[in-house]
Amino acid sequence: MMSVEKNAPPQISFRRALFTVFLYIYLSFVDFMDQFIFIGLLPIIKKEFQVATITIGVITIVFICTRAILAPFFGCASDRYNRKKVICIGLFFYSLFAFGCTYIPKQGFWIFLLARLAVSAMAESCLTPVPSLIADLFGPEKRTRILALYMCTKAVFCIIASCFGTPVINLAGLNWRNALRITPGFGLFGLLLAIIVMKEPERGGMEDDKNGDEGTKLNCSCYTNLKQLLKSCHFLTFTAGILCYAYVLGAKYFWVPRIIRQARKDVPIEVYCWTTDCSYDDNLIFGIIKCASDLIGIVIGTEISKRYQKKNPNVDALLCGIGLFFCAPFFVLFIFFVEINLPAAYVSTINLAHNIISRIYGTDLQHLTYNSNNVDCIFPHFDCSANNS
Structure with missing residues (x-):
C-alpha cells in the first residue's frame, strides 16, 4: 500500500547547490583515480600474493559485476533514506576498507580481494544517488546544463586522475601498499566536505508540476516499483x-x-x-x-x-x-x-x-532524473569513466 508522507526541508541556495555538484565531481575523481591505480598495480599485487592463475580480466569483470548488481540496491536505499547520510556512510566505509586492505598479509589474497570489492561497493553507494540529487537541486530549465557541466568537469578530472595516477604507479615499484593508501585520505576529505557542504534537498521539489502537493514523498516497496x-x-x-x-x-x-x-x-x-x-x-x-x-x-x-x-x-x-x-x-x-x-x-x-x-x-x-509523482525508483548508475586497463 502506498502512503504519502509530508516532507519539507529548507530551500538550498544556488551557490550551495553548485558546491554540492563539485563535491560529486570530486568523489568521481577519487573513485576513478583509485580504479586507475588499483588496475595498474594488479600485476605487482598478483606477483606478491603469488596468484598467477587468476587473470586481470577476471578480476576486472568481478568488480564491474559487483557494482552493477549493487547499484539498484543502493539506489533504492538512497531513494528511501536521507541521501546525505547514505553518501557519508559510504565514504566512511570506503576509506576504512581502502586503507585496511593494504595491511592484509601475503597469505590472504581472497580477503584482500573481498576488501577491494567492498571498496568498490562503497564507491557505488556514493555515486548512485548523484543523478537524483542533481534533479532535486535544480529546476528543469537548468538541470540539463548542470548535468552537462557535471559530466564535462568530471571528464577533465578523469584526465587529471590519469596523469596523477601514472607517477603513483611508477613509484609503486618500491611499495604498492603505500600507493593504495593515497585515496583513503582523499575519501576522508570528501567525507568532511560532504558533512559541511551537503544538505538533503526536497524530493521532486524543483519540478514544475507537483499536483498541488508541496514536498510530498511517495513510499512504496521495491517489489511494487519493479512491477510497474x-x-x-x-x-x-x-x-x-x-x-x-x-x-x-x-x-x-x-x-x-x-x-x-x-x-x-x-x-x-x-x-x-x-x-x-x-x-x-x-x-x-x-x-x-x-x-x-x-x-x-x-x-x-x-x-x-x-x-x-x-x-x-x-x-x-x-x-x-x-x-x-x-x-x-x-x-x-x-x-x-x-x-x-x-x-x-x-x-x-x-x-x-x-x-x-x-x-x-x-x-x-x-x-x-525522476519526478516525485512518478515511480520513486532510481535507475542503476553507469560510470563512463571506468578504467580502460
Whole structure:
C-alpha cells in the first residue's frame, strides 16, 4: 500500500547547490583515480600474493559485476533514506576498507580481494544517488546544463586522475601498499566536505508540476516499483539501449589498447615513455583521449538536445540512435588506420567515434532524473569513466 508522507526541508541556495555538484565531481575523481591505480598495480599485487592463475580480466569483470548488481540496491536505499547520510556512510566505509586492505598479509589474497570489492561497493553507494540529487537541486530549465557541466568537469578530472595516477604507479615499484593508501585520505576529505557542504534537498521539489502537493514523498516497496517498471515499454527499451551502449564502450575499453599495443610491435615507432618501461602508455594515452572526447561529445549532445527539444520531443532518442549508427564505421576505420598511421588512428578515429557515442550519455542523463509523482525508483548508475586497463 502506498502512503504519502509530508516532507519539507529548507530551500538550498544556488551557490550551495553548485558546491554540492563539485563535491560529486570530486568523489568521481577519487573513485576513478583509485580504479586507475588499483588496475595498474594488479600485476605487482598478483606477483606478491603469488596468484598467477587468476587473470586481470577476471578480476576486472568481478568488480564491474559487483557494482552493477549493487547499484539498484543502493539506489533504492538512497531513494528511501536521507541521501546525505547514505553518501557519508559510504565514504566512511570506503576509506576504512581502502586503507585496511593494504595491511592484509601475503597469505590472504581472497580477503584482500573481498576488501577491494567492498571498496568498490562503497564507491557505488556514493555515486548512485548523484543523478537524483542533481534533479532535486535544480529546476528543469537548468538541470540539463548542470548535468552537462557535471559530466564535462568530471571528464577533465578523469584526465587529471590519469596523469596523477601514472607517477603513483611508477613509484609503486618500491611499495604498492603505500600507493593504495593515497585515496583513503582523499575519501576522508570528501567525507568532511560532504558533512559541511551537503544538505538533503526536497524530493521532486524543483519540478514544475507537483499536483498541488508541496514536498510530498511517495513510499512504496521495491517489489511494487519493479512491477510497474517491467510494465513500462519505455523503460525496457531504454534499458536495452543503455546495455547496447555499455557493451560498445566496454568492448572499446578492452580491445583498443590491446590492438594499439600489438600495432606497436608490428610497426616499430620511436616514442617517449611516460611510464616505467612504457607499460601503461597505451592505457594512459587512450584514457586521456577518451576523457577529452567525453568533454566535446557531451557538450555537443546536450546543446543539440536543448535546442531541438521543443521542435521534436523525441530528439534524444534520435540522437542516441544516430550516434550508435555512426560509431560502427569509425571503429572499422580505426582498425585499418592503426596499421598505417598510429597518431591518425588515435586522434581522428577514436576521438571522433567516442565524441559521437558520448552524446548518448549526455542526453541519457536527462532520463536518469525522476519526478516525485512518478515511480520513486532510481535507475542503476553507469560510470563512463571506468578504467580502460
